[in-house]
Amino acid sequence: MIRSAITCRVSTAILALGLAIFGALNLRTLPVDFLPSVKYPLIKLSIAWPGATPDDIDRNLADPIERQIASVDGLDYLTSSALEGLYQLDVNYRYGVNVDVAYQDTLAAFARAQKDLPTDIDPPVIIKADPSQLPIVQVAFESDRMDLTQLRTWIDNWLTDRLLAAGGVAAVDVAGGLEREIRILVDDGKLEKHGLSLELIERRLREENVQRLGGRVTGPNRETIVRTLGEFIDLETIRQIVLVRGDGGARIRLSDVATVEDSHEEVRLITRLDGRPAVKANIIKQADANTVVTVRNVERRLAELAPAFPAGLSYKLLENQADYITDSMKGVRNTALEALALVVLVLFVFLGSPRQVLIIGIALPFALLVNFFVMRLAGFSLNIFSLGGLVIAIGVLPDASIVVVENITRRRGLRRGDAPATLAEAGTREVGGAILAATITFVALFAPFLLVPGMITLLFRELVLVVLGLMVIAGVGAITVTPMLCAAILRAGHREDSWSERLNRGLQRSYGWLLTRTLRHGLITLLIFAGLAALGIVLFKQAGAEFFPAVDDGRIVVKVRMPAGTALERLDAINAKIEALVRGDTRVRSIFTLTGGAVRGLYTYKIGNEGEVDIELVPPGQRDVTTAEFIRELRPKVMKLHAPGATLAVRQAQMRGIRAEGQADIEVEINGSEIDTLFKLANDIAGRLRQRPELTNVYVSLDYSKPEWQVEIDRTRAAEHGLTVAAIAGSLRGYIGGDVPTRYREASDLYDLRVLVPERSLRSRSDVENLMLTTPAGDPVRLREVAAVRAATGPVEIVRQNQIKQVIVRCDPLGVDLSTAQSATRTALADVTWPAGYNYSIGGKARQMAEMQGVVKSILGLSVFFSFIVLGVQFNSLRLPLVILIAAPFCLTGLGYGLWIAGQPFGATVIIAAMIVLAANVIDGVLLIETAEHQRAAGKPLFDATLEAGLSRLRPRLMTVLPATLGFAPLAFALEEGGELLRPMAAAAIGGLLLNVFVALFLVPVLYTLFAGRTVRAFAPPDNPPNP
Known part of the structure; x- marks a missing residue:
């Protein structure tokens, strides 16, 4: 392959150019989004049951449905919520489960439960949790x-x-x-006077609003359809409906006992x-x-x-996602261009030759453009993670080409009479095996991302595959395109007096002096690195931890929660005060207020005692504060508002597309059987959490103060009048909530036609007690004669997890990272006395963070294991791989230095940095040990061979790590919009790569001298061993 690429340089150039052009064309057609397209293993089920209380829904919907779904394969856990008139269930499957199969299993389980459900519920809505369904x-x-x-x-x-x-x-x-709805407002006094009932009115409305096919009349030559046209054509038609004939044959029309209004639903x-x-x-x-x-x-x-x-x-x-995506993509693109410019600058400083820089400068865009063609074939999109993969790759892509160009240049200086093509082929063959081994090792290190199930591996799949694809393309290009360019571009001869060579000789002398003393004082070297590693661990812990970094998208939500039963007008007045705090602020683009409801997932639900004010800031370039700084400025103002009984919370809106668990960063989930006990425990815990300065926005999910009038029916007395419980409940529903017996058509649109008693007629318990029921015989009976109406309170919402009732205490960090806030939460709960059968767990983002840390451990463990296998096969030794693997933890502690200096906590994106640092450590170790083993095979003693190998790796190591480090710098500083998500990763990678330089140049040689022993692998001596 190498010889063909060099001798057929025109063909190689045309093929490479064609692939690059294909990539450039595909770049224009790649879909653009903020996050990659993912399918979370989550099925959401919701059922509306108008008029049902949370307790009704808990007993009649939650119990039978969850009992059936709990038995499906692959289930992780169930969480459900019963609100007034609404049941919501999240069926959480384990990561790695086929989402389509899980969806079908959920449908089948629901079908088994359906026979036990009430008949008057609305049709269920069962959907997959697809981020693409968000607005x-x-x-x-x-x-x-x-x-x-x-x-x-x-x-x-x-x-x-x-x-x-x-x-x-x-x-x-x-x-x-x-x-819009047509309202039939019944006067219960007139209804009683004429001895009529709501059931009669509803029945007559259904009977009179009919349009139906009568059949077909077949004549000698044609067939004619007969249709009955009986739908209401206007409101006057409705008013004139005859309900019954009264005494003396007088017609009693609907207008005699009710008012018909073209109105609207209840506010x-x-x-x-x-x-x-x-x-x-x-x-x-x-x-x-x-x-x-x-x-x-x-x-x-x-x-x-x-x-x-x-x-x-x-x-x-x-909340225009197109504008934010465009700005974010532009920011990451600019970051990539800045990284590319810095890489080329560093290469020029070390190589000194414009021709050598040109060769690598051609190889780098070639790999990037070909990768766009591969992305198109794989169905990837241009998103923050795939572009982040490009930025990462820019720093590490030149490695293979640098090694090839360096070796060809060295041979050119040693064999000045050879033809350029011969030198290019020989120089590439000499390092081709090492490049292949390094590429295989890199792939092996990242392979666990494709094997370990979890949320972060699902999100980072495109990023990892982009990086792996680029590394493979760069590896192939390094042994084909790069030697072809070297044969065509590099001149014969070798300038010993160039300034880059003088820089190299100065670095060689200084490093040689240091490495000699390092090898002679190995114990001191080990102690120094142990101290650096210990300090890195301390800094790592001080940096804290989070789940995902917050992005500066300018989306803020102020949540308002009032005691159950609070009038809508009072809640709205508080929302209006919040609006006034930010209205007129030039940093605010829009304020959208929602009173009497909450946005949960895809839909807006009506919840009478909740509201929110959604604030959208202008783009970052048009304001002088970040979203987090604006929140810190707004929160004290909101908390000072005069809002008796209100629970207020100011937080940044959740990132779109990232699966959120719960409604707050930290959720203390209290589990048990009795709601009363759970409520007492929750209030006790909430009081403890409010005392912690690290926490804010503390509130209890369960509001047990919803006022109710509970109607307890005397079955014996009801039976004496021929009334059943169902008949009484149906009459009450019609009187108070209103029934929709039919619909009113206007053109092609349908509107509810609702029958009810005006709200102004029902103000007190006595009004309810005096409601008139009608017996099957037509006799009037007051409700108080067959039932007792008692005042009580009930829950606004009943939450369950895995079929066990649960009350949640929610809170957010205040000025600290998520791990510190979680520690403060556990400290506050340390001395809580738990009754038998009651316990708690930590949910929300804190649970996701804990799960993420478990996935990280699995990925790192498998990466080390795969590395050991690859290295063991490559070296045919068990001891030599240990040299590299023992050095790996020292490199990883460098992540702590980078995070601490940048002020960034450990999060999900940092795992990518850990893999990059681990890969750099393994590749550097492989190349150094390979070189040292060659030197020993040529007859050099262990000390001299190690010294020679270290010197030969100095300039290539600096030329690869500095471009990589500078390539990450624009991301680490997050100078462009959209880069915040990858900022912790870049900062950690810089710290790890810089520490890895010292590990590769000093610690690995020391470890090699300790583990290499006396046995030397059989090598064919190189024609010209590396010579510094």
Whole structure:
């Protein structure tokens, strides 16, 4: 291969150029997103059961469903939530489980449970937790001429279908406003006067609103369809429905006992944009659609439709993912270009020859461009991680080409009469085996990422495969394209007096003096490195730990939670105060307020005592503070607000696409059987956590203060009147919550037609007790005659994990890293007295961090094991691999230096840095030991061979580590938007690589002299052994 690449240089050049052009063309067609496309092993199930209490849902939905799903294969754990009228279940499978199979298993388990479920629940929604289903942009609409009912109706009926026509749009989820409905407001006094019931009204509405096929009439020559046209055509038709005939034959119409209004649903949710009433449309893209392209299509579609919008209507884009992705990609691209420039500069300093730098400068872009072609074939996207892989690779890609160019240059100086092609071939063959071994070792080190299941391996899969692909491409290019370029470009001769050579000779003399003394005082060297490693471990612990770094995306959420039963207006007044704190701030781009609800995953749910204010800042380049700094500035102001009974929390919004566990960074999950005991324990623990200065936003998930009027039916007395429990419950539902017996059609749109008693008629318990029931015989009976109405309180939400009831105490770190906050939490819980059968666990991001650390240990362990196998095979020795593997922990402690200096905690991305440092250590060790073994095979003593090997590796080592270190520098400083996610990784890699220089140049030679022994492997002596 090497000879063919050199002798057929035109073919080699054309083939390489063709691959590079293919890569450049594919670069333009690669999809763009912020994160790679992943499928988490999570299935989400939700069921709406209008009017049901959390306790009803817990007993009638949670129990039968979770009992069946708990038996499926591959299940990790279940978490569920029972809210008023809503049941949510997260079916968490183990990583590595096929998500499609898990989805089918979940459907099958639910089907088995369905026979035990109430018949009046809404159809279930069962979906895979796919990050691509999250909104890619939100469009907020406001109007100074339409009310919220008209605005919501216009969006639902006119705009949504037109937005769905934009390329790449899968769904439009509308939140806010008021949905139109036709309300039949029954006067219970008139109903009683005429001896009528709600059931009669609902039945007559169903009977009179019918449009049905009658059949077909077949004549001699044609067939005619007969249809009954009986649907309501207007509200007056509804008002004129005859309910019954009264005494004397008089007709009693619906208008005699009720008012028919074209109205809207009950106001349970309030939404505002920048302080003005608004309705929000969340745009969800198709699974395989390009996020940036889809958002641009939506923007163009809105611009095209704008002339047809009603007068006085305006809109604003919120949380535009396309803008953030574009800015982030631009930032990482600029970082890559900066890294590339720094690498070329360092190579020029050491090589001194523009021709040599040109050769490596051609090989590097060649590998990058070919990789884009490979990414396209693999179905990858341009995202923060795949581009991060490119930045990482820029620092380590030149290694193989540097080794080849260095060796060819050395041979050129020793054999000046040989032809350039001969020198290029011989120089490449001499180091080809080492390059192959180094590439195989690199692949073996990163292979555990593809084998160990876990969230971080799922997220980093593209990054790892990009780096591995680039290393393989660079390795192939180093033994084909690089020698071809050397034969064509390098001149004969060798300038001994060049400034780069003078620099090299000076470094050689200084290093030779140091290495000689290091080898003679091996014990002192070991003690020095042991001290450095110990200090690195201390600094590593001081740096702290987190799960994922926060990005400066400018998304802040202020959560508000009031006691259950709080009037919506009071909650909204607190939200308005929060709005006032940031309104007018030039750093704030938008303020979207949600009162009476919460955003959980894909949807907005109505929760009467909760609200939130979503604040979006202008892009980082237009403000002088980061998102975290803005939060630190805002939090004290929010906490000082006069909001009696409110629980307030200010935090950065969760990163989109990263699977979040829970609703806070730290969640103390208290498990047990009795809600009352759980509630007492939770409040005790919350009080303890509030005393810790490291924690903030402390609150208890369970609110047990929701006021209820519980109707206890006397079955005997009810039976005397011919009434059943179901009949009484149905009547109460119709009176208070309202029933929808049928729907009203207007053009092609359908609206609920709801029958209920006006809320103003039901203000007290006595009003409920005096509600009139109708017996099967038609006789009126007051509710108080067959039931007792008692005041009580109940839970707002019931949470379960693995079918066991649970109360959660949530909190966030305050000015400290996640691991420090977790330690403070455990300290606060140390002396809690736990009743028998009750315990706790730590959830939220803290649990994810603990799981991540377990995955990291597995990856590092397998990497070391695979390395030992590769090295053992390569050296045919058990002792020589130990030289490299013993040195590895010393290198890894350098991560602590980098994190501590940069002020970054250990997180998921740092594992990539650890693998890069480990790879550098192994490759350096392999090359040094290979060289030393060759020298010993040529007859040199152990000491001289080790010294010679160290000197021969000095300049290549510096020429590879300095470009790699400087390549990471732009990421470590996070000067560009989007780089924050990879900043801890870059800082740790710099620390580890710099310490690895000293380990490779000093510690490994000492260890080699200790482990090499007297046995020397059989080598064919090189034609010209490396000569410094």
